[in-house]
Amino acid sequence: MIIDRTATHEMLARPTHDEAARTQYIVQLKNHLRRFENANRVALENRAGPAFKVITGHEPQTVEDITAAMVDDPFYQIWSAFSRSAQDVMWTSVGTTIHRELPRMTEVAARLANAPAGGTCETSPDFKAPADAYAAHIHGQPGGYMLGEESATDFVAGAFYESGGNAYSLGTGIGMRDSKSAAIIEFLKARYPDFKPRRILDLACSSGGATVGYSAAFPEAEVYGVDVAPGLLRYAHLRAEAMGLKAHFRQMDAGALDFEDDSFDLVISHNMMHEVSREALGRIFSEARRVVKPGGIVVHQDVPVKGADFTPFEKFIFSWQTKNNDEPFWDDFTEAHVPSVMLEAGFSQDEVLETTVKMRDGPRAWYVVLGQKT
């Protein structure tokens, strides 16, 4: 079975009519602002660029030039301020639903305590997350991913991640949005038709959206998801159980895994690379290679800001994330030569493939780096 759309389940916070309407309004506002992204180009060509040339004697050519030219431009400032505000009100909107829904969700969690699907979740108050985990409340998520660290039962961070993610992905709602794991599973099945992984590890699994995609597609496999954030893992576990899909969630630093060498057939990560520092990426890639079996496969998928020849203007727009959206590592990712990090992790040149995988819903393509350990 392939889970190819955002799934609904009992643990998901259910908006009232008015809450759904407000969140949809914000989604449409964000879509509208996205369409205006290109108007920044007009501002650059007609106003900010010529002003920059008067001062420097040359056209803005690099990302740094364009940044210097645009930072004081009134259109860019207004677009930027609206975009950031839309992000903040999105969180406020989904937060209203989550906090109203908490009593019901807590009852569902109690009912799922016996883990009907057979999955497990282990978090520990003694776990020491790497400093990067506290670098920011990434993309403005209230309380950040580490929210609930001091509790043994708090799953609110995961509820925010999923409900916010459904709105944030500019989707048209539950049940209608492309799934990343489905795209990668199809890619793997086309490339390796006989590959039947028995043990699968999802690194930085967050609320387990992708993890259970593998449980569904490979029902014979033992599937693990690891993350540093306990509130995300607790929710991931409850979500998986509510969906009747078995997966095991563990609180671990993906850069220091508590798993044996050569113990997984498939190691994946989804949308992780842009949220970890360059140093962490090196450690995580090394660990992924260590725990994958000879003959096994490592796949890291991420957002479509790499894998094509983007112009300096497009790269300037990408870097808005680091400048304005609490994404401290986004620029590290766009600047990194990811295949080289795979080589540093121990893969040889002919074991590594850098590619893109078409999204199932539209013209864009996910960025993917694959390593096959021979």
Ligand SMILES: C[S@@+](CC[C@H](N)C(=O)[O-])C[C@H]1O[C@@H](n2cnc3c(N)ncnc32)[C@H](O)[C@@H]1O
């Ligand atoms: C964008 S989310 C990943 C999304 C998720 N894979 C999905 O498909 O929905 C990035 C995740 O990386 C986790 N993370 C960051 N550094 C980590 C590390 N060193 N080890 C494990 N998880 C980490 C964060 O807690 C966060 O949940």
